[in-house]
Amino acid sequence: MAARINRRALAAGLLAATATPSIAKAGHSVPTLRGDDTARLPDHAAFWSRLPLPFSLTDAWHMLSPATQAEIGTAVLGMALANYVYGDGRADADQFKDEGLRSAASNVADDLLNRIDDRLWVLLPDLYGPDGDHPRWALDSGLAS
8 A cells, every 4th residue: 555655646746847849740849838837736845855776766757758648648647637627625616517428537637647547657666666666765864675
C-alpha cells in the first residue's frame, strides 16, 4: 500500500513538472497557444528536495518521447475534465444533474490516474523502482525498507 501511495505522489509530481508544449504535426493548425500568461502550477520544490531522487522531475519528463509526453498530457487533461464532471466537493448547484454521468466520470478519472501511475512506473524505473519494490534511492537513503 505504501509503495502505491509513493507511486501516486511521484506521479503527481512528475505530471506537475514543467513541460514544453509539442509543436503541431504538419497540416494541423494550432490556435494561439495558451498558458504563458496564467498562474504557473506549484513545483513543490521544498517537498522534492527532501527526496534523494536520481534526477529532477523536469529531467524525467524530458526523458520521455514527445509522443509519450502527449499521451500523458492528454490523459491528465481527461482526468481533470472527468473530475470536473464528477463534481465531488462542489455545491449541489454547481454539479452536473445526471448521476450516471457523474459516476462514469469518477470511474474515468480513477482509471486514468491508475493507468498513468502504471505507465510511469514502467517508463521511469529509476524513480519508481522495480514492480512491487521501492526504488534504489528510497532504499539506499533509508526512507524505505
